[in-house]
Amino acid sequence: MRTKLERRMTAALLPALLLAGAGTVSAQDGAPFQPLPADRTMDVINDGTKSVYKTGSAEGLSGAGHPFAPSETMGADSTNPSNLLPTIYGNALDSAGNEIPNTLPSTAENPYNLHPDPVVSVLSDDRGPEEDLARVIKRLKEATDWRExxxxxxxxxxxxxxxxxxxxxxxxxxxxxxxxxxxxxxxxAVRVDQDDVQFAIDILEGNEIDRVYSGMPLLNYKGPEQMKVVDPETKSVTVHQVWTRNAVMSDTFGIDPSNVLDEEWTIHYVIDVVARGHEDFAPFVMYFDDPNLRNGTAVPSVALDGTFFPMNEGKRYEFEYKMAPGRFWNLTYHWGWRVHPQRIQAIENTLKVAAGKTLDQWEIDVFGAAPSSSEEAKLAAISMIGDLAPAKRMWLALKALKEYNFNGRDANSTARLLVDEIEAAFFDWKNRNVLPRGVHDDPDSHVTLFYVNNTIYGSVNGHDGSTHAQPRWDEWVTRGSTLKVKLLNGDYFPHAYMNIDFGGLRGWENTFHNTLPLNGQGPWFTFGRTNWMPNTINPAVVPPAELPEGGYTQNGIFGSAATMEGLGDLATTMEEAREMTQGEKATLIQQELLLASQLSSSNTNADGLGEHDVEIEYRYDPAQRLRFYQFDPFHHGVAIWSVH
Structure with missing residues (x-):
């Protein structure tokens, strides 16, 4: 019997990943899916402050073309891109030509090939965190503002x-x-109601409340408690998600498939769709080639939309989703295309290793093994989240407001200023397609990403993210374009950057039927099934932010609320917890991580934010629907920001 350590798969982040080997199948010959051909040589330069990548070339695969123009081979009137793959109704193959079970998502006879019809029930309460926080903020404004x-x-x-x-x-x-x-x-509301204040704090902290999203915080610190193991008897694991207007909330950060490495298994999804959460259920599963054929090395293989199943708000959907044997599994994305990229969440394979540590260990080393086990543990975990995070700003102001109990509605009262801060932070929190207050985009970069609250906010130069529209980088239409990304880190622990290709190099096929008559989205988004590959070899590491001088009470963190007496001992307690946690991490960083030189970097900008630059030269044509996918490989979860 192999030990757990021996069964761990080599990470998809290590250089060995790029040895993507077998198969000489052309992208256009209609053959089944196999791992990409071997020529994926990349050029990389990293001087500690800037990482430059040049991707592999697509020559000999799809051939030069124009993905955003009609395909000559499909007729002048066709709107299909030139690298569209023909649909093949069969499972994908590994590099030895063996079928990978459960990799055919749809057939002409059965459009939902990987799951039976879901069990559907009606929610007794479909309020989500946005509705609940808006209600609290309105009542707080009534209590502190005569006009309201x-x-x-x-x-x-x-x-x-x-x-x-x-x-x-x-x-x-x-x-x-x-x-x-x-x-x-x-x-x-005629006075500040402390029950309202505590209810909002409970929402942010993920405390138990009478809502379907109870236990799922808006402060993303609970990752260590959201790791699950596939049951060896039932060959199944349960994942509870709540789909809201602005997010996919989940009780699962990672899954350990140790018990089913050689067996098919299922994920039992319990999905509650709250107000304005209407969406298609579209898990995008990514698989490796069979590691038994690769000496345990994780080589990219097939990725697929497992389904496009319309879900309506106010309903609970329970899916039994079929998975390939656990040794193939890389991760699964759950994304909502109507509000993208912020309505997205990833569940990782906890056996994977990134820079010398398993993915669950990355979370534990930052937030502790049981961050919600006590108030002290919770404060220590939350202290690692940057103060410019909109959710953290709401939380700190609400904590201060708990100390005030008066009816004053003067515009300069501390309570009034705190409520103004809570409302402004609430609007920042709702839209990750713009940078929050206090963070500015880089005019010399195409994309600016801001890591904070274990997630990512972003902006594309020239794109108005205020409308929640999907960000686009229209400069890349054929091979040869170079992307410039400015990475900023507001959290007090390192983040990292990876960039992935979903089908531009090889193409994709659409295996789904039209769900538009059912108020769904398929086949607007024609991923269907594709091959995936990284555009970056090792992750680019973004160093942690520096705590502003004066801690939580100064430096303009709370806008017009110049003083925060209400925080009282909380600021000192959180500062002590943060320093203790950081000190404990320093030894681990130096001793255990393969990327020690980058992870120990203290490169910060004038605002005290961690900083790193990335350039990527794309030597292949983009996929039509999604140009590139960006995420944090150390702390995945909701740390995702894709560009179309």
Missing amino acids: LWATLQTRFRGGLRVPADPRRGDREVIGRGNGAGQIGERV
Whole structure:
């Protein structure tokens, strides 16, 4: 019996990954999917502050073409790109020509080949964190701002919930708190309600509340507690997700497939779709070639959209999703295409190793093994999150507001300023397609990414992210374009950068049927099935931020709230916890990590943010639907920012 250590797969991040070997299959000959041909030589330069990558060439694969123009081979009227692969109704093959089970997502007879029909039920409460926080903020504004209170009072009738009779609505009054038409809502907030404040803190911390998203924090520190193992008896593992307007929330950060390395298995998805979360369920599964054929090395192979199944808000969907044997599995993405890239979440294979550590160990070394086991452990974990994170800014201001209990509505009152900060941070939190307050894009880069709260905010020069529209980099339409990325880190631990190709080098096939009549999205997004490869060899490491002088109370972190007496001992406690945690990590970083020289870098900009530059020369044509995928390989989860 092999030990767990012996069964661990070599990481997809190591240089050995690029030995992507067998198969001489042309991308255009209609043959089954196999690993890409061997010529994936890359040029890399890294001087500690800048990483320069030149990708492998597509010559001999799809041939030079124009993915965003009609294909000559498919007729002048075709809108298909030149590197579209023919659809093949069969499982993908490994490099020895053996089928990889459960890699055919759809057939003409069965468009949902990898799962039976889901079990669907109705949620008793479909409120998500956005709706709940908006409600709290409105009540806090009523309690601290006369104008907000007066505006609310103008919408109320005498008696609070009584709606007058009106022949246009019927001849009876509607009274009470039921589901009757015309219900007005809750009482007016006449003072800061500490129950409201605590409820918002509970949402941010992921404490137990009466909501379907209970336990899933907006402060992303619970990764170490979200690791699961496939059950050896049932060959299954349960994943609970909540799909909201702005995010895919999950109780699972990583899965250990040790018990099913040689067996097919299933993921039992329990998905709650809350208000404005309507979306297609579209898990994108990435597989390696059979590591038994590669001396344990993880070589990229096939990736596929497992389904496009429309999900409506206010419903729970339970899917039994079929997986290939565990030794093939790399990771699974869950993305919502209507609000992208921020509505996305990844579940990693915890056996993978990145820079000398397993992925679960990366989370543990930053946030502790059980970050929600005590208040002290929670504060230590949250202290590692950067103060410019919108969720952290809301949390700190709410913590301070708990110390105030007065009815003052003066514009200069501390309570009023704190509520203004909470609202501004709330709007920052809702949109990761723009950089939050206090962070500025780099005019000399095409893309600026800001790592904070264990996730990524981003901007593309010339793109207005305020509309939540998908960011695009239209300069890359054929091979030869060079991307410049500015990486900024606001967290107090290192992050990293990887860039992945989803089908530009080899092409893709669309195996799904039209779901538009069912209010779905397929086949708007014609991934279907493809090969994947990294555009970067080793990850580019972004050093941690420096804590601003004066800690949590100065340096403009809270905008107009110049003083934060309400934090009291909390600021000192969190500072001590942060310093202790960082000190404990220093030895680990020096002794255990293969990228010690980068990980110990203290390269920061004038604002104290960790900084690193990346350039990538793309020597192949882009995929039409997604030009490149960017993520943090050390702390994946929701640390994702893709560009179309």
